[in-house]
Amino acid sequence: MEERYDFNAPIKGTGFGYTLSLIGGKYKMVVLYALYIYEDPIRYNQLKRMLGTISFKTLTNTLKELEHDLLIHRKEYPQVPPKVEYSLSEKGLSLIPVLDAICYWGEGQLEKK
Template sequence: MGIESCSPTGVAIKDTGFGYTLSVIGGKYKMTILYWLVEYKEVMRFNELKKCIGTISFKTLNTTLKELEADQLIIRKEYPQVPPKVEYRLSERGKSLIPVLNMMCEWGNVNRI
C-alpha cells in the first residue's frame, strides 16, 4: 500500500485515513504523552506527566489529555477522594498506535542529520 491509496487524488487529506491519523497524533505533545505512557510507566498521574514533559503548561497538558481521551487513545480514571486523584493509561486503541510511533522513531534514528 503506497501513499496514493492513503491520500487519493481529488480527496481532501482531512477525509482520508492518513489525514485522520495525523489529526489524532498531531500537536506538540500528543506523541510525547503516548511515549511516556508506553515506555516508562503504564499508569501516570497528571503531575507525573507534567514533571516528565517539563516544558508543557498545566492548561496545555489538560487540553491535550482531553483530546487524547476524546480520541479514545487514553483512559482517564478519577478516584473520588480529596485531594482528587486522576490516573491516565493507554487504551487498547492507543496501544494499537504504538507500532506506528515505533516506526517513526526508527525512521528518525536512521535519517537524522
C-alpha cells in the first residue's frame, strides 16, 4: 500500500516546505511566470501592466521577496530618472518546469469539466 504523508508532521525543513516558502503567496508564481513569458528583462511598470490588478505596494513587496530568495535579478541603472529591470535568475528558471506542471495539470482538469 502507498505510504501517505502525515499532515500532523511539520513540513518546515522538507523540500515541499522549502518550495512553498519560495513560491507561496498570491502573486509570486504569477510574477515568475510573467518574467519567464516576457523573456527579456522587464521594467517595473511593464510588469505591473502585464499583471493588471496587483497593487504597486504588493508588486514591490513580491519583487523584494523574490529577489531576496535569489529567484529574480534586479538591475538598477545609475541614471535620472532611475531605471530598474527585472529578470529570472538561474534559480528562478529552474522553477519553470514546476510552474509548467501546474499549468498542464490545470489544463487537463479544465478539459474534464
